[in-house]
Amino acid sequence: MTTAAASRYDVVIGLEVHAQLRTLTKMFCGCPTAFGAPPNTQTCPVCQGMPGSLPVLNRRAIEFAIRTALAFDCRVNPACRFARKHYYYPDMPKNYQISQYEEPLAEDGGLDVDVADGDRRRIGIQRLHLEEDVGKLIHEGALETAQSSLVDFNRSGVPLMETVSRPEIRSPEEAAAYLRAFRAVLVYLGVCDGNMEEGSLRCDANISLRPRGQRDLGTKVEIKNLNSFRNVQQALAFEVQRQAKALDAGERIVQETRLWDADRGYTRSMRSKEYAHDYRYFPEPDLVPLHITNEEVARMRADLPELPRARRERFVAQQGLPPYDADVLTQSRALADYFEAAVRGMPNPKLVSNWVMSELLRVVPGDDERAIAASPVPPAHLAGLLRLVEDGTISGKIAKDVFEKMFRSGETAEQIVQREGLTVIKDAASLEAEVEKVLADPVNGRAITDFKKGKTVAAKALVGQVMKATRGKADPELVNRLVQEKLSRM
Amino acid sequence: MTTVAVDGLSVAELTEAYRRRDLTPVAVTRAYLARIEALDPRVDAYLTVTADQALTAAKASEERYRTRSDLGPLDGVPIALKDVLCTRGVRTTCASKILENFVPPYDATVVARLAAAGAVPLGKTNLDEFAMGSSTEHSGFKPTRNPWDLSRVPGGSSGGSAAAVAGGLAAAAFGTDTGGSIRQPAAFCGVVGMKPTYGRVSRYGLVAFASSLDQIGPLTRDVRDTALVLRAIAGHDRRDSTSIDAPVPDYAGALDGDVRGLRLGIPAEYFAAGTDPEVERAVRTAIDVLRGLGATLHDLSLPTTDYALAAYYLIAPAEASSNLARYDGVKYGLRVPGKDLVDMESRTRAAGFGAEVKRRIMLGTYALSAGYQEAYYGKAQKVRTLVRRDFDAAFAEVDLIVAPTTPNVAFKHGEKADPLAMYLNDAFTIPANLAGIPAISVPCGFTTAGLPIGLQFIGRALDEARVLRAAHAYETAAPWRGRRPELG
Amino acid sequence: MIGRGDVDAVARLARLHLTDDESERLREQLSAILSYIDKLRALDTEQVEPTSHAVPLVNVMRDDAPEPCLSADAMLANAPDPQGEFFRVPRIIED
Ligand SMILES: [Mg+2]
Numbered sequence A: 001m002t003t004a005a006a007s008r009y010d011v012v013i014g015l016e017v018h019a020q021l022r023t024l025t026k027m028f029c030g031c032p033t034a035f036g037a038p039p040n041t042q043t044c045p046v047c048q049g050m051p052g053s054l055p056v057l058n059r060r061a062i063e064f065a066i067r068t069a070l071a072f073d074c075r076v077n078p079a080c081r082f083a084r085k086h087y088y089y090p091d092m093p094k095n096y097q098i099s100q101y102e103e104p105l106a107e108d109g110g111l112d113v114d115v116a117d118g119d120r121r122r123i124g125i126q127r128l129h130l131e132e133d134v135g136k137l138i139h140e141g142a143l144e145t146a147q148s149s150l151v152d153f154n155r156s157g158v159p160l161m162e163t164v165s166r167p168e169i170r171s172p173e174e175a176a177a178y179l180r181a182f183r184a185v186l187v188y189l190g191v192c193d194g195n196m197e198e199g200s201l202r203c204d205a206n207i208s209l210r211p212r213g214q215r216d217l218g219t220k221v222e223i224k225n226l227n228s229f230r231n232v233q234q235a236l237a238f239e240v241q242r243q244a245k246a247l248d249a250g251e252r253i254v255q256e257t258r259l260w261d262a263d264r265g266y267t268r269s270m271r272s273k274e275y276a277h278d279y280r281y282f283p284e285p286d287l288v289p290l291h292i293t294n295e296e297v298a299r300m301r302a303d304l305p306e307l308p309r310a311r312r313e314r315f316v317a318q319q320g321l322p323p324y325d326a327d328v329l330t331q332s333r334a335l336a337d338y339f340e341a342a343v344r345g346m347p348n349p350k351l352v353s354n355w356v357m358s359e360l361l362r363v364v365p366g367d368d369e370r371a372i373a374a375s376p377v378p379p380a381h382l383a384g385l386l387r388l389v390e391d392g393t394i395s396g397k398i399a400k401d402v403f404e405k406m407f408r409s410g411e412t413a414e415q416i417v418q419r420e421g422l423t424v425i426k427d428a429a430s431l432e433a434e435v436e437k438v439l440a441d442p443v444n445g446r447a448i449t450d451f452k453k454g455k456t457v458a459a460k461a462l463v464g465q466v467m468k469a470t471r472g473k474a475d476p477e478l479v480n481r482l483v484q485e486k487l488s489r490m
Numbered sequence B: 001m002t003t004v005a006v007d008g009l010s011v012a013e014l015t016e017a018y019r020r021r022d023l024t025p026v027a028v029t030r031a032y033l034a035r036i037e038a039l040d041p042r043v044d045a046y047l048t049v050t051a052d053q054a055l056t057a058a059k060a061s062e063e064r065y066r067t068r069s070d071l072g073p074l075d076g077v078p079i080a081l082k083d084v085l086c087t088r089g090v091r092t093t094c095a096s097k098i099l100e101n102f103v104p105p106y107d108a109t110v111v112a113r114l115a116a117a118g119a120v121p122l123g124k125t126n127l128d129e130f131a132m133g134s135s136t137e138h139s140g141f142k143p144t145r146n147p148w149d150l151s152r153v154p155g156g157s158s159g160g161s162a163a164a165v166a167g168g169l170a171a172a173a174f175g176t177d178t179g180g181s182i183r184q185p186a187a188f189c190g191v192v193g194m195k196p197t198y199g200r201v202s203r204y205g206l207v208a209f210a211s212s213l214d215q216i217g218p219l220t221r222d223v224r225d226t227a228l229v230l231r232a233i234a235g236h237d238r239r240d241s242t243s244i245d246a247p248v249p250d251y252a253g254a255l256d257g258d259v260r261g262l263r264l265g266i267p268a269e270y271f272a273a274g275t276d277p278e279v280e281r282a283v284r285t286a287i288d289v290l291r292g293l294g295a296t297l298h299d300l301s302l303p304t305t306d307y308a309l310a311a312y313y314l315i316a317p318a319e320a321s322s323n324l325a326r327y328d329g330v331k332y333g334l335r336v337p338g339k340d341l342v343d344m345e346s347r348t349r350a351a352g353f354g355a356e357v358k359r360r361i362m363l364g365t366y367a368l369s370a371g372y373q374e375a376y377y378g379k380a381q382k383v384r385t386l387v388r389r390d391f392d393a394a395f396a397e398v399d400l401i402v403a404p405t406t407p408n409v410a411f412k413h414g415e416k417a418d419p420l421a422m423y424l425n426d427a428f429t430i431p432a433n434l435a436g437i438p439a440i441s442v443p444c445g446f447t448t449a450g451l452p453i454g455l456q457f458i459g460r461a462l463d464e465a466r467v468l469r470a471a472h473a474y475e476t477a478a479p480w481r482g483r484r485p486e487l488g
Numbered sequence C: 001m002i003g004r005g006d007v008d009a010v011a012r013l014a015r016l017h018l019t020d021d022e023s024e025r026l027r028e029q030l031s032a033i034l035s036y037i038d039k040l041r042a043l044d045t046e047q048v049e050p051t052s053h054a055v056p057l058v059n060v061m062r063d064d065a066p067e068p069c070l071s072a073d074a075m076l077a078n079a080p081d082p083q084g085e086f087f088r089v090p091r092i093i094e095d
């Protein structure tokens, strides 16, 4: 936040993130959770809220939530239960949501977030609980003008994990950083695919401003519909400005819910009457309480994978990578796994890191777990390619072309290099002939003259000509030496 | 068409007659369908009669008897289902206009188990809308009449099922009991009705009224039939998280008639002022019979009884207000057009629900709403704990509790217009629901006006076998079953 | 005691469209029922835990194994206003 508002007001932000868990089936029934099926084809009496149907809890959803709670250093409550949360909305088939209220699965944790200027801050996590997702509404036109809407219940009942941060985030940038770190942990744990476009991760924010130095918190506003890192940052930045302007003008901030309109770049009020928020929670009688023992928690803790932060630190300390590289490589578990596997075949971490960052990430998004795991150039193939570079079989420049071919065909570097005869020419005799040809070419007379006048860089152009003539296969150092020799003798 | 006389036969007698080939399932089913056609216009026990389905099932059963293969425990037995049990392809209305045309795409677990047991489904019986009521007058479609006196109610909410068994319109029937809805109509109609332990019978496919109290159970001509039928439907179901995973005993096998040394508790609160003297006399006489059979009697107190009703009328409506929120005109059932979504939903619910259902939705919503939840719903949940403790203390001293099922006998249609007066009718049945324990009502005599009286046995959780044994011993010693209503 | 304002607020929460007569009758009936229920105040429940389940079951769960869904046709068969593969609802006014 670089605006003037920052100097006059403290910004207080809390984030509430809903993450879809990567279970095969829904929270309370056996319907699949796959995204993108034709409307109303992944439903049954339970997730469509038919009379007489009853929920039965998905064990894996509980395990995923416990795993996440442990990764966030939360206390997993020894007893928790589900509750019904009541409000009417046509995408919610029972007109209540099975959620958790007084006894959530876990509480009191935190997440370390990199904030401005290389600092790190721990943002508290207040609670983590499970609930069911609702269906999808398709409006015929915009919501405000649509004459009717259509309901698809495919998503209804998909397990959601709601995590509420403490109001300890101090800027829109920090909020985005929190969400990034949050997403990385979930993806690392394999509990969420982190796909924000498909709605796997959804974020609401509470934000208030208070004059610098004031103790009491200002009136908070809830902002909904923050479904990308950009949206989070932009919506909160807009809201900081809006609230600062209002406060500057001596206006009161209204406690309300506002919707971020990403297309138009502003938040707008969702008018709601005072009676709208009486959720009438009570314990869900159709489900029995959960008791989670210390032993189970200990077993799950032991099974936790290395988390992004620890791995990043290890990459710096053990592999000797610069922090920047370690950061990029740990953005997803699949990418870090890829890197480590490649290093096993080519024990030069920095070389591997350079290649992963410049070549692999040029063609595959670093946070796309599936794409990385399915890369046509598996880590062993990349290591094979780099071994050819290291032992001088091919040049670095050629290796880049080879990588592209490997990516297209799925072949190994050896196969391509052999078939296409791309091995470096180290034979001085044959290269000498090429060098002489270039020096004899009249178009290069100017470069030769320049060199003689002391412009040593002119030799570079001549080396380039030789490389071009050999289609890059010539050993560049050898060519350079030969060119220098010949020129000095001329 | 010649029809066989079926209305006096028990389930046990029917299956025995099939085995001996004295009767066939098809002939018996035809006889029941004929009785329904002739007599049900006067009783109105049924909302839907599934004649074709029944005959198809009867024919299949007959084939099994012919080949003596795959015979189920209820093979060829014509039964009736309270219309809150989902039946695939057969409309399930809950006696509510809001579900008038609802056809479930699936069977309730109980319905599937009955089919697997070979039972023949005659149809769906009437009830107080969504099982809320004690007279079956609050059906959204029509009131049911008591076969013993057509000017009187059959009780409720499982009034259609009780009347069907009493009137010889089904060999056995199934009801649901949330606050007495099986036992009270059983008492009013002179049949046996049992509410098993909460969790003993799967609720999957039972359209919920109050989820933490609802339990499915049988209504039959005698105790042995209840034992036979209960065994066919009880047992764990992975589709119901509140279903108990415990073996199902051979209930009928436990009916040895022996109650010697059985300790029976007699709770003072169930004999308080307000109980019809004729009811009290009949129940005391029955208790004497049990003493004569060797049971020992113990006076005791269940001090929270007086508060159980009040707690129930917070908990049940609160859960009901939640369970019934789904009827909004979006996915199934009635829709009344409106100018927008909220208007459509509000008008649909206004038109689809009857007065009693609306009353309970309002009461329940109020009891859960901000500012009142702790004082009402929260308080009621604590009182529920006290009710449970009462029973725990009692069962430390006695094996069973014996008491009247209801404070009075069947009343006239329209007699209890005041909702509270109607609610008070459930005072003796509600505590067992709050505690989740099994209870049965067996006929124990008649008033001078010829109306049946019910005797209630209440047992420990999962102790259905002992409840049935005592009820059976009493029934054998005092056979009221011979007396049947004269419907024709 | 419960007033007309309470009745109307609860009716809105419960999505019930009530006529004036109905509201008034419900006010009277609910008041009578609630005053009967008020007898609970006489019971001291300070130290009493609430009971929300009648059976002492815990940890009932299922495996994360897919089961067949019902077809869209079956799920839409009861829909009051189906539109293609969807359930249609009248316009939603956010207020
Ligand atoms: Mg939530």
Ligand SMILES: [Zn+2]
Pocket: A026, A029, A030, A031, A042, A043, A044, A045, A046, A047, A048, A157
């Ligand atoms: Zn489903």
